[in-house]
Amino acid sequence: MQYKLVMFMSRVCCCLPHGLLMAAGRVLGNLYYLLIKKQRERAVAQMMPALGVSETEARKLVKESFVNLARNVLEILYMPALTKENFSKYVEIDHLERMQAAIAEGKGVVVLTGHIGTWEWLSAAFTMNDLPVTAIAKPQPNIQYTNALDDLRKTINVQIFSRGTSELMAAARALKAGKILGFLADQDGGPGGALIDFLGKPAATPMGPAVFARKFHAPVLPAFIIRQPNGRHKVIIKEVMRYKDTGDPDKDLYDFTVEMTRILESVIRENPTQWLWFQKRWNTAPEQMKSGKHHTSLSKEEKA
Template identity: 25%
Template sequence: MGSVKRRLRRSLKRAGDATAGALAVGLLRSLHRVPFDTLANGAGWFMRAIGPLFRENRIARAQLTAAFPEKSPAEIERILSGVWDNLGRMGAEFAHLDRLWDWDAEHPERPSRIELAQPTIDRFVNLLNDGKPALIFAAHLGNWELPAICAATYKLDSAVLYRRPNIKALDDWITQTRATHMGEIISTSLDAPVKIADALTRGAHVGMLVDQYYVRGVEVTFFGRKTNANPLLARLARHFNCPIHGTRIVRLPGNRFRAELTDEIQPARDANGEIDIAGTMQAITNVIEGWVREHPEQWLWLHRRWR
């Protein structure tokens, strides 16, 4: 009887996941037909309205209060509202991934949703032409999907590490969408390190998000508090001796974005000259903290960064 119940539960879960996946994919395809500005503004408003009802709002408020003890409760609430607004706009932007990157390298004077400063352009061109692999880190800030679209648009050999959704239909749609507009994508499965190593060996530029808590990570300090960071990027840098850069997409008024690529981040080294894993992850975490301090309303405070 017990085995029958288990099989029934598994069957019901598969049916429920399939239904939820079909609905989600259908919704995303429908949203693709809605004018982008209308959709983004509406999604931002909607999430500002309902976000405070979720328990993640309490998590975010507690983390913001600890990170910014100098800010008043009213300032914390203003930032929280921006966090939900950013998340809503991210959802809208995901349905329009194929339309967002409209910057024309041959005619940079033309109106565009994307703003690029010359130093970032120069650094990107160098990555494009130097014939070497590189590691590119990002954070859940602004629109964190756009850097991969930029790389694919200008034919930069790249691979992006991402986490699969649990619902297969949604995962299939996202995989197809990302593969079309973002180049190679590598899911966080057991064989991910091997695929990443293969990409770096051929000279690709591997991007990954590095700002979430990682149980088996190395200890770093973020906003004055201890937490854990995934050491994979630093270990890859040590093994492949390749440069490290950071990238972020800052949200601007009017549904526009500013794309930034940092100078090479110098890794920390031990007494033998080898890359120090924990020290390098601290250097990267320092960059991310600076980004978040600059635009706290655009970072994903809903995730428990400290445990």
């Protein structure tokens, strides 16, 4: 039932002008901000110390972040309407040549990104330019929503591998085959992650991007999609990053993850209304972290 509802909503969205969807997104975002107290208060509480802003300023920024989220949802539903012919109407890409050069190396590309802007459209920016895109994503609590979302992603030719499952081995093979493998690296990394300061507070940080880059000698490209004041999106592809092997894998993986975390932080600080402030980014307490080598958590995938 939920699957059919999502797909019906998608068909409706695809029949509407994009500008009308964005206007509806502002209305829905403001309603969400007013009605969903738990997420609103968590977002405000997490933003204030992270950005060093007052409660008044935090509430203003969080409200805009809810508007951005509502627009994101509507744009995800709108994805079947995207084509190579109309995509440039909505999105411009800065330094696409960096991605093309990295793909040309033949070792696949690890894309470092986060829940910033309409992140699903970041994949479209590459597939619309004939680049092979895969990504690792956390399944939704409801399998029907997961299936609907995956089917919407298929309309922009993106293959998804479920985080925390045996599908990570297939993700490793995709990277090995020279494809783009995207990581949303701004989520809680759980007890097996690395304890790294994130926006001023220790957080369990996923090490997947560093592990895959090390194993497959793949370049890492930080890439983000940012909603512009004029309503369009801008894809920003930063300079290539590479895993540095000093002979100490544990330290090297940790240091590389710290380097990537700093990039994520800087993008969030520059675009505070475009990140999901209510997500449970600091959910794993430091005392819950596992001890031992940082690079052992994905050893099965390394064998793929």
